[in-house]
Amino acid sequence: MFTFTKNNFMLALLALTTIYLLLAFASAVTERPGIDEGCFANPALNLIRSGHFGTTVLDSSANGLTRIEQRTYWVMPLHLLLQAAWYKVFGFSLFTMRGMSIFWGLIALFSWFFILKTLSGSREMALLMFFLMSVDYIFINIASSGRMDMMSAALGALSFLTYLKLREKNLYLAILLSQSLVVCSGLTHPNGGLVAFFGSLFLVLYFDHNMLRLKHLAFGIIPYIVGGACWLIYIMQDPIAFKVQFTANATMSGRLSLLSAPWRGFFLEFQKRYPLVFGLSGHSAGRTGPIYLKSIVLVAYLTGVIGSLLKPDIRRHKGLKALLFLTTISFCVLAIFDGQKLHYNMIYIAPLYVALLSSWGYVSLNEYKSKPLKTLFAISLLGVAMFQAGGIFLRAAQNSYSNDYLPAVNYLKQHALPSDLIMGSAALGFGLGFPDNLTDDVRLGFFSGKKPDYIVIEGEYDLAHQVYKEKAPEIYSHILKTLKDYQLVYVSRTFRIYHRSNEHKPSTN
Structure with missing residues (x-):
């Protein structure tokens, strides 16, 4: 299909990285802040200003979150702590907060590039994915938000990459480091941690089940003991406040309600989350434009999934087949554990959709003999990418x-x-x-x-x-x-x- 010299390949990678940064910064400087961003910035700011970790913009007498003004327990702590360090270096503002997410987006982008390159053995296929992901509307939207989702997703992707890169050299180290990153992802956001945990568990069993021993299990448990102990130290400063705050957030809006009826979660994915994300359930506040056109991206994702399932060269390829399993696992985890069906959590599966679309697209382009057909197919992929970039610029233009x-x-x-x-x-x-x-x-x-x-x-x-x-x-x-x-x-x-x-x-x- 297309090949690159080493220098040209690096130039292409640099150009696509620049495109990602331009889109992410354009979104970050034009999008009004959301409530969550304010709530998550406040405790980090208080930590560097006043030395306490409370969320003073919230009132415990109004919401029942015991002593929320003194200590923040309702969300996981790692993102908030890293924010405080980030503000110490770069100063505090909405844009520096979002800049941290852009940084983690860059980590996620390169992590998935090397994941697909490792699984497929093709740097050109990985470059196609890098291109499609660098302009992906969902990816850019989350990367330019001050929430913790991109950090958690990036740590999860790093856990997959670490395992894949180290497993043949040192399986003990691969398990230890990858599970350490899973723990960090979970201490950033529970949903990201769950996707990373089940995904990394699959990779271990899929590639190395014959090599596993009890010692490997011990190495995998160590990060959970250390991470749990660190969190427990903070929890024990006010266990009553932790119980009230964390329980309130965990049960908010039926977040865990699907555990008793998991089948409903799969139904709600198609009834609630996907229509919301892909413009089939109306505008968010203050938005205008043909939002239903976002469904084109959903069609592209579905084409990648179905096309990969139907393509023998993908189903029979051990590395690419792993992507199909990882996508299924991520979908099931989000269906069962995310009762709210928030659009933010799409970041934990969208890169896999892009990876499958890229795999199917690359294999198909190599199979086609007709040059006009190759050109038409390549233009279609380019059109999906340009459409998403256009959506990002349209949103930015509304400022x-x-x-x-x-x-x-x-x-x-x-x-x-x-x-x-x-x-x-x-x-x-x-x-x-x-x-x-x-x-x-x-x-x-x-x-x-x-x-x-x-x-x-x-x-x-x-x-x-x-x-x-x-x-x-x-x-x-x-x-x-x-x-x-x-x-x-x-x-x-x-x-x-x-x-x-x-x-x-x-x-x-």
Whole structure:
């Protein structure tokens, strides 16, 4: 099909890396921050500013997360700790937070390149995957978010790569290091850790089941003992707060509900997650455009999966067949353990879809004898890539950070006094500097009884309020009653700001 000299190959790799960085940075500097980013940045910032690991933007009296202002237990600690170190080096801002995810995206990108190169024995096939992944909409979207998902996914990919590279030289070391990375992935995000654990377990059994001894098991257990001990030291500082916070997050929105009926998880993947991710269930707040076209990517993914299953050269190839098993395992883990069906968790399987599409595409291109047919097929793959890159640029062109987020923050800066309590998304902290007078309470004081001076309603609050309307009418009634006591003083595409005083006239943006 196509071959490269060593120099040309390195130049192609450098060019594709540059494309990834351009797309990721374009997304990072134009996308308005989300609630999760604010909540996850806050404890890391507090650690370097005040020496404590609390999430002060949340109020334990409002959400029942015991002593959340003092210690953060509701999410895994490794991403938050690394953030603190990252801010020490690069300073704190929304963009430095997202820069850490871009860095981990680069690690994931190269990890999967070397995984496919190792499994297939073809650097050209791996380069095709590198190209398709460097412009993949899901991959770029997660890589430019301040959440922990990309870090967890990258550590999981590193665990696979480490095992594949070291297994023939030193099986003990391969197991020890790969499982250490699995533990780190799990201490970053549980779903990433589970995908990495079951995936790495498969690789060990698939390639080396005849070589395994009890000593290998002992080497594999060591990282879990060390990682568990480190986490336990932190947990024992306040075990009651840990139990309350961690349990609340683990059971939030039916996150673990599928364990009692795992078959439902597979149904919900197709009913909820995939329609959400691929534009078949409507826009997110503040978005416009032909979002249904994202389903083209889903068609490409399905083509790669089905095409690989039907292609004898892939099914019979031991390394490429491993990709089919890894994809199945990842799909099952997410189906069963992710009851919320969040779009973020697609990062734990999307690289495998891209790898299968690349494998099938490369093998098919080599099989075709007709040059026009080869050209048409290559153009189709290029079209999928360009379509995704175009989607990223379209999203960046909307620039929700500058056009929507900053004007709302600037209004608060101009009108709110330091003594005024602002109740709104933790994402406001990036613009306001995470002041003591900012609290994130989507229930608007239903439990805490607090009466803020300013209430900021945006897309994620609106979605939560719709859920309360259906499932917690008493909370929804309180929200409506509360807002009646406030004057709407600012309106934009995504944000509405309410003030208790009647002195302000509404401002639109």
